[in-house]
Amino acid sequence: MSTNDPDDEGKEVARHEGDLPSKFENPGLPAHPHRLTDVDPKTARRAERQVAFLFLLSMVGTLVMIVGYFVVKMDHDLGFVAYLERLELSNKVLGIGMAISLLGIGVGAVHWAKTLMPDEEKIDYRHLQRGSDEERTEAVEKLATGVEESGFARRPLIRNTLLGAMALFPLPGVLLFRDTGPLPGRDLAETFWKAGDRLMLDPEGGPIKASDMVLGAVAHILPEGIEESEHPLNEKAKAAVLLIRLEEDLLAPESIPGSYAGIVAYSKICTHMGCPVALYEQRTHHLLCPCHQSTFDLTQNCKVIFGPAKRALPQLAITVDDEGYLVAKAPFSEPTGPSYWERSS
Incomplete structure (x- = not known):
């Protein structure tokens, strides 16, 4: 028999007749192995700098996309072959810049979570969907605690570099959407047709x-x-x-x-x-x-x-x-x- 009630912790959770014992004790959670960053402040600071570096790298990738967009000119007057070469170069610069930008944010976030955020195992018992007002207040407090434990508030280096990377990342999208051209205005409303045209x-x-x-x-x-x-x-x-x-x-x-x-x-x-x-x-x-x-x-x-x-x-x-x-x-x-x-x- 299984239970979700925290009051049942340590009580009988299974019964079986025969050679097996009549009950099993709750073994509890295994001992938590602490990471080096949990016990060594110097290592934690080094991990923080690594995360910040990855977010800075993301910013560099975004800037590469923006600079490449303007530097690699797409001029049809160059001729068909030269135009295709420019197009290929532009795609490579934009692609590499986007890859660096996404990789920096993604790897930085993962490294932050695995080295600096709490990783202790906890038991969360199931309850009814809608809790009481006291439980809802407690949930808000837990969320605030989670924010505090994540280090987002007390690690300004990581927070500021992450905000910078996330702020820069959408800018190339704005530039690329610019290539879709201006709004049609009257262009579609006015065609070459006029009265008397054969x-x-x-x-x-x-x-x-x-x-x-x-x-x-x-x-x-x-x-x-x-x-x-x-x-x-x-x-x-x-x-x-x-x-x-x-x-x-x-x-x-x-x-x-x-x-x-x-x-x-x-x-x-x-x-x-x-x-x-x-x-x-x-x-x-x-x-x-x-x-x-x-x-x-x-x-x-x-x-x-x-x-x-x-x-x-x-x-x-x-x-x-x-x-x-x-x-x-x-x-x-x-x-x-x-x-x-x-x-x-």
């Missing part, structure tokens, strides 16, 4: 007539003149469009004003994470994003019917010019691409 086939180029779009046909489209823009790749990433023809009576009422003879044009950029929505199921009239399986229904103005996307694909209003070529009626009425906080503004 719809050009991608990638073969050339305009497309409404008569070229048979029922069920799908075409990948970009605006006319986008290749001559200042940043054609960036512009294509926002302006890519899917052109599809289906029966006019299947179209949702809100999508009809932007369509022409059953031909509709929707942004090709998924509103979840910006992947290309390039899979069309002709039987169900669904558009599928292959990255995370967001599904949009063409017959419901590209409303999301499945997946993580939260917004419908923006529609590009189209018509034809005097020669029968498909052209844009107007730019997109809302930002294309994935959602972000400032979209509504």
Whole structure:
């Protein structure tokens, strides 16, 4: 029979008939072997300096990351090979700095715990989940005692170096997040599309007539003149469009004003994470994003019917010019691409 009651200590804890004794005495805890740092103040001070050195080493690693981030310039004008070499050097400097920073904090904390914090074994008896007010007060006192025993308050060298290492460690993360670029602002709200732009086939180029779009046909489209823009790749990433023809009576009422003879044009950029929505199921009239399986229904103005996307694909209003070529009626009425906080503004 086992017990969790402290009052039972030293009493009978097991019974057995036969050759075994009728009871066993509680053997208690074995004698505690003291560490050298427990009995020798000089050794304890040396261990304290070692822990502080490890925390200082962590600070050095963090500073290496920060300095390396600014010193190793990533310049595309160097050429492709030189750029890759710089990229490799930058990754090595950042990686080594982060490794030193994490290693210093981790090893320092472990060394502190194993050499300077109390390591005596204690028995903690189980009680009900919610203790009395007196027990809760006692628990707070024990926590305060634990803080005192850890040496955090009375070992300022360790405390200050640890605080310094922990304060410096997040800074490289702030710098690395800076590389994600500025907030999009109006960049996603303004694409290359404008009223009168002809719809050009991608990638073969050339305009497309409404008569070229048979029922069920799908075409990948970009605006006319986008290749001559200042940043054609960036512009294509926002302006890519899917052109599809289906029966006019299947179209949702809100999508009809932007369509022409059953031909509709929707942004090709998924509103979840910006992947290309390039899979069309002709039987169900669904558009599928292959990255995370967001599904949009063409017959419901590209409303999301499945997946993580939260917004419908923006529609590009189209018509034809005097020669029968498909052209844009107007730019997109809302930002294309994935959602972000400032979209509504």
